[in-house]
Amino acid sequence: MRRTHPALSAWAWLVYAFLYxxxxxxxxxxFNDSRFGATWAGFTTRWYGVLFARADVREAVAHTLxxxxxxTVVSTILGTLVGLGLWRYTxxxxxxxxxxxxxxxxxxxxxxxxxxxxFYAFVRGLLERAGWTFDNGxxxxxxxxxxxxxxxxxxxxxxxxxxxxxxxxxxxxxxxxTGLRSFLHVVLPLxxxxxxxxxxxxxxxxxxxxxxxxxTSGSGFRTLPVLIYTNVKRGVTPDINALSALLVLxxxxxxxxxxxxxxxxxxxx
Amino acid sequence: xxxxxxxxxxxxxxTLWLIAFLVLxxxxxxxxxxxxxxxxxxxxxxxxxxxxxxxxxxxxxxxEWVGDNxxxxxxxxxxxxxxxxxxxxxxxxxxxxxxxxxxxRKNLLLLLLIIPFWTNFLIRVYAWILxxxxxxxxxxxxxxxxxMVYAFVPFFVLPVYASVEKIDWxxxxxxxxxxxxxxxAFLAGVFPQTLPGLVAGIILTFIPALGTFVVSDIxxxxxxxxxxxxxxxxxxxxxxxxxGSALSFLLMGVVLLGLWAYARTAGQKGLEELL
Numbered sequence: 001m002r003r004t005h006p007a008l009s010a011w012a013w014l015v016y017a018f019l020y021x022x023x024x025x026x027x028x029x030x031f032n033d034s035r036f037g038a039t040w041a042g043f044t045t046r047w048y049g050v051l052f053a054r055a056d057v058r059e060a061v062a063h064t065l066x067x068x069x070x071x072t073v074v075s076t077i078l079g080t081l082v083g084l085g086l087w088r089y090t091x092x093x094x095x096x097x098x099x100x101x102x103x104x105x106x107x108x109x110x111x112x113x114x115x116x117x118x119f120y121a122f123v124r125g126l127l128e129r130a131g132w133t134f135d136n137g138x139x140x141x142x143x144x145x146x147x148x149x150x151x152x153x154x155x156x157x158x159x160x161x162x163x164x165x166x167x168x169x170x171x172x173x174x175x176x177x178t179g180l181r182s183f184l185h186v187v188l189p190l191x192x193x194x195x196x197x198x199x200x201x202x203x204x205x206x207x208x209x210x211x212x213x214x215x216t217s218g219s220g221f222r223t224l225p226v227l228i229y230t231n232v233k234r235g236v237t238p239d240i241n242a243l244s245a246l247l248v249l250x251x252x253x254x255x256x257x258x259x260x261x262x263x264x265x266x267x268x269x
Numbered sequence: 270x271x272x273x274x275x276x277x278x279x280x281x282x283x284t285l286w287l288i289a290f291l292v293l294x295x296x297x298x299x300x301x302x303x304x305x306x307x308x309x310x311x312x313x314x315x316x317x318x319x320x321x322x323x324x325x326x327x328x329x330x331x332x333e334w335v336g337d338n339x340x341x342x343x344x345x346x347x348x349x350x351x352x353x354x355x356x357x358x359x360x361x362x363x364x365x366x367x368x369x370x371x372x373x374r375k376n377l378l379l380l381l382l383i384i385p386f387w388t389n390f391l392i393r394v395y396a397w398i399l400x401x402x403x404x405x406x407x408x409x410x411x412x413x414x415x416x417m418v419y420a421f422v423p424f425f426v427l428p429v430y431a432s433v434e435k436i437d438w439x440x441x442x443x444x445x446x447x448x449x450x451x452x453x454a455f456l457a458g459v460f461p462q463t464l465p466g467l468v469a470g471i472i473l474t475f476i477p478a479l480g481t482f483v484v485s486d487i488x489x490x491x492x493x494x495x496x497x498x499x500x501x502x503x504x505x506x507x508x509x510x511x512x513g514s515a516l517s518f519l520l521m522g523v524v525l526l527g528l529w530a531y532a533r534t535a536g537q538k539g540l541e542e543l544l
Contacts, residue, residue: 012378118298256380
């Protein structure tokens with residue numbers, strides 16, 4: 001079963017080369033001592049210095065992390081509860097609920113972004129009549145991120161629990177545990193790997209999101225992807241290469257760490 | 270049994286959140302598509318069908334059907350379609366290659382696939398500027414295709430890999446034992462087993478490719494504008510929210526229709542497996 005045709009291996013390595021070429025190029029050019037990335041003009045680390053000196057970059061990093069952390073907490077709680085409910089109850093409106101959960105995943109992000117943009121404007125219009133107002137910024141972005149994260153968490157939790165029957169929870173109830181106790185001591189530990197995986201997914205989705213943030217953030221609030229976009233539109237500068245290289249590094253470290261964290265648990269089950 | 274109290278304790282908060290921030294905004298969007306542009310980013314009465322007429326090709330200025338928008342929609346569909354096809358050609362064999370390695374190598378190869386997948390989308394698209402600029406290929410339609418395939422191929426490979434993993438190889442052996450030539454044995458014994466993954470992969474590639482404005486914006490330039498760019502423009506420079514709403518709603522309708530058709534053929538389980 002393990003024999004693979006040489007042509008298949010060659011193809012696979014070509015695809016991997018294709019996937020890594022841009023990443024390697026970005027990293028190499030982040031050390032290129034030239035204002036215009038196309039030609040090699042010697043090794044330098046000065047773009048990293050330029051990058052760290054930029055206040056807008058530091059601010060965007062802070063915004064990105066604040067949004068990602070807070071939205072992950074909220075969506076993990078809401079999504080876990082939905083995932084548990086899906087697992088626990090036989091539902092008459094199951095198809096409708098699945099559709100509702102699938103929607104944020106399959107809806108093109110530009111549609112989600114503009115519909116929220118208009119929704120916020122609509123709500124602002126209503127509130128203005130009551131003498132209230134708000135600007136798009138931190139809160140509008142936060143609410144938008146939670147919206148697309150909930151489904152991913154719910155579905156990860158549900159698929160984690162899919163293998164278990166409800167008998168363990170029922171046994172706990174028969175032995176006199178209250179609903180809350182059996183939830184905290186029986187159901188939640190079973191679901192924990194799914195909750196963690198869902199939270200990790202939600203966090204990365206938030207870090208990576210550009211389109212929804214772009215439409216819901218207004219003009220004063222920028223996350224890192226939005227900052228990168230506006231910089232790329234204005235013309236490529238070498239410090240953006242340095243920023244990209246750092247983000248690639250962070251991604252690699254995070255994935256390896258997540259892999260190491262999740263592996264012992266996986267082999268234990 | 271699900272009581273109101275239990276609903277509020279588990280499914281309720283998340284469901285209500287999605288209704289508030291997903292369903293209601295969609296309804297607002299639908300309503301706005303029938304309103305009139307007041308000024309930049311403002312809409313109001315009278316209620317009109319004008320935006321929808323424009324979506325299907327009517328030009329308000331010349332008072333006739335010109336079909337410019339239909340051309341953009343059609344271009345979006347075939348650009349997304351061809352990108353998806355390229356992803357299939359590239360990713361389908363790769364899924365098999367990964368699935369047939371031993372456990373350690375398999376994990377490593379999956380990790381190597383996930384790293385670009387989890388690397389910031391904008392950076393992956395932007396990186397191609399660096400590579401293609403010396404060849405004078407940015408902006409161009411070819412660059413758009415390259416960027417699309419590059420950005421979406423991991424979306425395709427992962428679900429296909431999941432179904433290749435589950436293949437019962439005995440069917441292939443049985444077909445070979447019965448004298449089927451390799452290609453036929455593959456088509457009869459293996460290919461059908463990968464269909465759920467293939468369909469999921471195609472959906473997960475085609476939909477983002479259909480909706481993207483980032484790839485075509487950064488790599489394609491104005492000449493290769495897709496429906497995503499057209500929508501973005503209505504909420505940016507053009508400031509025409511009713512028209513943008515109608516276009517967005519159309520895009521969402523196409524996606525939901527495709528999903529509904531998929532759910533009809535694959536059933537509830539198939540819908541859940543898509544995720």
